[in-house]
Amino acid sequence: MTSLAPAILVLAALACILLALALWLFARARSGDNRKALHENLQRNLDIQREMQVAPLAMPLPGNAPGMTASARPKESSVRQKLEDFLGYEAWGIAPRTLMLMACIGVALSVLTAFHGGLAMGALVLLVLVLLACFGIAMRLSRRRAKMLSQLPAFLDNVVRLISIGNSPHAAFQFACNNVPDPLGGALQHVSASLNISPDLGQAMAQLERTWGLPEFGLLAAVFRMSTRYGGRADLVLERVSAYIRDRQSAERELRALSTEVRLSAWILALLPIVVGTMIIVLNEGYFMRMWNDPTGSKLIFVAGGLQVCGSFLLYRLARLK
Structure with missing residues (x-):
């Protein structure tokens, strides 16, 4: 047991460092993305206004394409933005402090299990806790x-x-965002805040989709986007979209009612x-520890855990009807 203590401490330290780094990235992405988007939209509007003021006075030079500004140059997306779009952290609705507390509790339980049952048992408990956390986040989302x-x-x-x-689509959107409860209200407030800087409602809704x-x-x-570019009756299209969403939700509720027995059996x-x-x-506990300390018994436990994960995934795919 004493020979395993340094390895267990190293494993716990690495796990704490990785969890702290991940949570720091999540918190930084959550606090900095809105500020970055507002700054980019403000810079784009300033570039457009500067171009409109300079265009009547300056002629385009030979070899230079007219209308090219710094905002039109291709920009490389940052790793933080890619991570945010991939994980969808803002949609979780979980504070970084809560995530940090959950991570500390999971690491503490894994370290205690490793001290009592060995390094493999601690790693197994940590894996199970990570899977449970991912499952809980997926269910909440x-x-x-x-x-x-x-x-x-x-x-x-x-x-x-x-x-x-008589209101324009942009004004109607901002007026309608005021009395919407969460979680839709919080998401729409971000869109309304970005509209105060840039009037591109289509781009803001595309960001909300991501x-x-x-x-x-x-x-x-x-x-x-089509209403802004080409005009037309946006209210009629939005009314049909609302009717389509209601019809699809009604069909999904009926499907869930018909598949209740299948989903309950899967659970x-x-x-x-x-x-x-x-x-x-x-x-x-003694029976399980004798089986765990036996080489063949520990292998059987790992095989049973793998089969349980595969079987749960297959049952989930069978019960997931769309």
Whole structure:
């Protein structure tokens, strides 16, 4: 046991460093993305105004393409922005302090398990906790997306009413954002704040689609972009989009009601081995430790864990109907 203590401490230190680095990146991305977007939009507007003021007085030089400004140069996307778009951290709705507390608790449990059961047991517990955290975040994100979609038709109806009484799409969008509850209200407030700098509503909704991963926001971005560029009756298109979202939600609710038995069976079959194994460990710890300390028994435990993960994934795919 004493020979494993340095390795366990090194593993715990590396895990703490990696978790702290990841949480620092998440917190920095969350606090800096909005500021970066506002700065870029402000710089773009200043460049456009400067170009409009200089264009009547200056002639384009030979060999230089007219209208080229610093804002038109290609910009490389940062690694932080790619990480934010891939993970969708803003859509989780979890404070960085809460994530840090969860990470510290998981590392502490893994270290305690490693001291009592060895390095392999500690690594196994850490893997299980990471999987449970990912599963919980995925479930929370799914619920927030479903709630957001249920709030979206009512918001679109308010936008349609405001457009029908004479407001522009941008003004109607900003007026309708004021009384929308979370999580849709928080997301729309970011879009409304960006509209105070840049009037490109289509671009703001496209950014919202990348953050939340909902194709409905991409559809709204296309509607607002076409309305800004070519004009037309945006209120009629938004009304049809609202009706489409309501019809699809009604069909999804009916499908979930018809597939309740299948999904319940999948949950029971996936959780039954985990509950039985946990009860054996809690009620008869000596039996499990004898099996864990045996070379063949530890291999069987790892094989059973792998089969459990594969079986749970297959049951999830079978019960996930769209």
